[in-house]
Ligand SMILES: O=C(O)C(=O)C[C@H](O)C(=O)CO
């Protein structure tokens with residue numbers, strides 16, 4: 028009990044919200060599986076749930092110390108400029124970083140050092156490091172663009188590239204019989220886009236299927252973030268995390284994201300079908316490098 032009280036107190040002091048001109052950011056430190064074993068519901072949510080996304084007129088970021096991965100969103104009612112944030116200690120956001128964007132709202136334009144990319148619903152954009160000015164715009168503020176953003180440290184510049192959903196690598200997984208029939212759309216991935224360490228894509232569950240990433244897996248070489256969307260009103264997704272024999276759950280609403288440490292499974296079951304965007308970075312760019320867990324061994 029004493030250690031739980033200590034961890035609660037610790038998290039109050041470690042979770043901070045900072046505000047820059049147009050963007051807000053939070054910093055989350057990494058937690059060991061031993062510490063997480065003792066977390067209660069509130070602490071789990073404070074450390075891993077990202078619930079400030081898609082705020083109208085704002086850019087919001089969460090900087091995680093797992094692989095220094097940033098998760099965020101931009102919802103422009105008027106043009107929003109990507110500004111650097113203090114933890115980067117950089118002149119501009121992409122000085123040593125690369126960025127992936129998937130639009131989950133109305134049509135919009137992302138301007139990258141003067142070049143214009145129009146993003147429709149579920150189009151992706153990769154922006155390489157070294158680009159100084161990124162501006163997010165909506166074509167119609169009554170139906171604004173909703174840019175979901177992931178970013179990882181980058182050692183070199185690779186070309187900026189748009190990837191539409193039609194151009195994604197499509198992988199069909201699961202079946203209706205096991206309630207996990209889904210299409211994985213690999214979008215920002217080797218073969219389509221060259222990146223330093225970022226990979227992103229979008230998985231859509233078929234009607235009647237509710238389980239994502241089952242059988243579950245871990246990949247100790249990469250952390251991952253899941254962002255849930257297309258969850259119908261009054262429905263929810265129960266996201267599972269933790270070591271395979273020590274799992275915990277976090278109930279997720281539409282447009283919330285959850286951080287998965289490298290040692291954790293990341294899988295979910297919904298009260299209806301839904302979509303999620305996955306993004307990851309770390310030691311390698313090998314999507315298939317994962318240790319799959321036997322379903323009956325999960326605890
Ligand atoms: O439904 C799935 O299975 C996924 O989409 C898995 C993710 O792509 C993933 O976790 C990649 O590591």
Ligand SMILES: [Zn+2]
Pocket residue numbers: 244246251293317
């Ligand atoms: Zn994974």
